[in-house]
Amino acid sequence: MSVILCSVRGACLAPQATLGRQRTLGAFSQWKQRSHLTHGHDRPRFRSTVAGEGKSGHIKEGPNESILFLESRVLAPPYWRMQIDADIGEDVFPLKLRLLLSLPFFTDPDKSLQRLLDQVHHQRTMPAVDPMAISRKALPDFLPIQITKVLPRLKEGGAYVKFTHDPTVSPLEIETTLQKFLKEQPIKPWFSPLRRVRSFLVHGRPWLEDLHRFPNPKLKVEFISTTSGSEASALSEEMLYSMFRKYGKLVDIVPQPVESKDLPRYAILSFSSIRHAITAKNCMHGYTVLESEGGEKAGIVLKIAYMQRMKAHIIRDWIFSHPRIVVPILAALLATVTVAIFDPIRTFFIKSHITHTFHITDNKAYKWLKSQATRANDILKLKNRKTDEASFSAVWDDRKKDIAQIQTWLMETADTFIVVQGPRGSGKMELVLHQALKGRSNNVVIDCKPIQEARGDSATIRAAAAEVGYRPVFSWMNSISSLIDLAAQGTIGTKTSFSETLDTQLAKIWQNTSNALKETALESRSKSGKDSEFGDDEFLEAHPEHRPVVIINNFLHKSQESSVVYDKIAEWAAAITTANIAHVIFLTNDVSFSKSLSKALPNRVFRQISLGDCTPEVAKRFVINHLDADSIDVTKDGQQALPSQLREDLTELDDCISILGGRLTDLEFLARRIKTGESPSSKR
DSSP, X not given: OEEEEEEESSSSOBOOOTHHHHOOOHHHHHHHHHOOOOXXXXXOOEEOBTTBGGGSSSOOOOTTEEEEEEEESSSOOEEEEOOTTSOOEEEEOOGGGGGGGGSTTOSSHHHHHHHHHHHHHHTOOOXXXXXXXXHHHHSOTTSOEEEEEEEEEGGGTEEEEEEEEOTTSOXXXXXXXXXXXXXXXXXXXXXXXXXXXXXXXXXXOOOOOOSSOOOXXXXXXXXXXXXXXXXXXXXXXXXXXXXXXXXXXXXXXXXXXXXXXXXXXXXXXXXXXXXXXXXXXXXXXXXXXXXXXXXXXXXXXXXXXXXXXXXXXXXXXXXXXXXXXXXXXXHHHHHHHIIIIIHHHHHHHHHHHHHTTTOGGGOHHHHHHHHHXXXXXXXXXXXXXXXXXXXXXXXXXXXXXXXXHHHHHTTSOOSSOEEEEOOXXXXXXXXXXXXXXXXXXXXXXXXXXXXXXXXXXXXXXXXXXXXXXXXXXXXXXXXXXHHHHHHHHHHHSSOOOOSOOHHHHHHHHHHHHHHHHXXXXXXXXXXXXXXXXXXXXXXXXXXXXXXXXXXXXXXXXXXXXXXXXXXXXXXHHHHHHHTTSOEEEEEESOTTHHHHHHHHSTTOOOEEEEOOOOOHHHHHHHHHHHHHSEEEOEEETTEEEOHHHHOSGGGGHHHXXXXXXSXXXXXXXXXXXXXXXXXXXXXX
């Protein structure tokens, strides 16, 4: 039996002139005249499956029978539809779509693709693009052959055509004549008109399998001995080149390593095109190399298979076998995702915290409802409630100069800190937040006390994030990252830097806060006028009144335990101050604050306000105002009177204050005790 391979150099066949059918070629013209054999259109033909005759994987051969293999080198499986008393047809199907065969729902690719092809080609009404006509052009009428069977090769873009021929005609002569005809009268696919059909004689015994093995430019050629119990020797590179070069450009021939003990012996052939490899495999698989051709005495059988392009789980195996490369890449990807996705979200929440967007207590509607509810409650209980400001009015009157000084500093451009120092209970927070910054909405208070008292890195990060509204925060990831880093160090011997230190985590929080502060300050810039001509830095320098205010409370609280938090806060405060992003006010009880702040902002003179105890006169007025802040209307001798006017023991207040001192927290505690009915000099 002989096999002819017809290969299409293009993706699809384009119609040619009818000159090819009118030409006769040499001896074939004489064969046709003296013989009554016709082209295979006069006998019944039928189609077999992709797994061979009877699904055996092979093609049975008889006397004077040969096999023709048609293959599309570019796009595809010519799919043959054989019908009784009908012309042979070639349903061209793109080779790249062979990947569809690997999908799980293609349980029977032969039937599934046949239905698809029938629907596609059923829509064609132009004879010029009809694959049935294309196949007739590829097999001219003057060939003395009779087609008897067609076996399609969908995933390889071809089909085996079994035919009978005149015993006086050699299969090699048929191959030579057909190649000459296709060269002079090229048949080109409609979907790739720059390529043509070509044909080859199949020398071996093809294996028609329908396994999930797909074409590859690399072929593995195994050398099998025809004698059982013995191993065949490998053919030389020169012999392999001379046998396979005619099917297409060879890129490389790699023989089996000498030290390899794998049997049988093999060689790897790399073609420049996947279609060249398809042609070579279908033509040479099962070919026996005789002794006269360079083989052994008993002969060497060539078993050819496509090399697997990728091993199973190769990506997973590579990842687990290269941790020194993969782990840093994963860390970089995680950092990139964090910056790209979470940082804008965190900046948004910090900005909302600065502007009090989601603070219900600062909402105008909430304030109005609260005032109306309080007023109604006072009317029902016959109370004359005064605000808390009334009780502190005496204190603020005494500290008007300090309040005005802070407000003046906030209107100036100076790259230095404002420090309000005083003992605990001296009213530092109330002085700054409720008096100096009254009516100023863009401010943020950072209390160092919960940050410093937090135990563990995760708790410290969580506390710092809560102070500025930094969310979402994954503080627990720091502990997990440390464990991963420790495991990686034990595996690969070096640190992967997957985990981050407390300093790095705090630096991220402060950096996002800086971005939010800058965006808040720039929101007040007008898009028209002089401000529109300024850059960001120029605008912030020219308009200090638009900068937000950062109040750092309880600075240096328990600083003797650890100074890491305070050092980071001071460095961050120095950065936003020198960049004109925000004003920074430190509230501290420690008189040695200048030593810590000078490290972050050297060669600067800090603007300082020291608060002490109230004078006895101011302290007495504070206690009396506190008693009268929440009073019930009473009368004395027919006239309206305040609670302080009804108390006869307040004459002892001067002596009590001189002993107690003028600290606001102590004075407020004293006023509450007196309000409950105790006398100033009572002892408990």
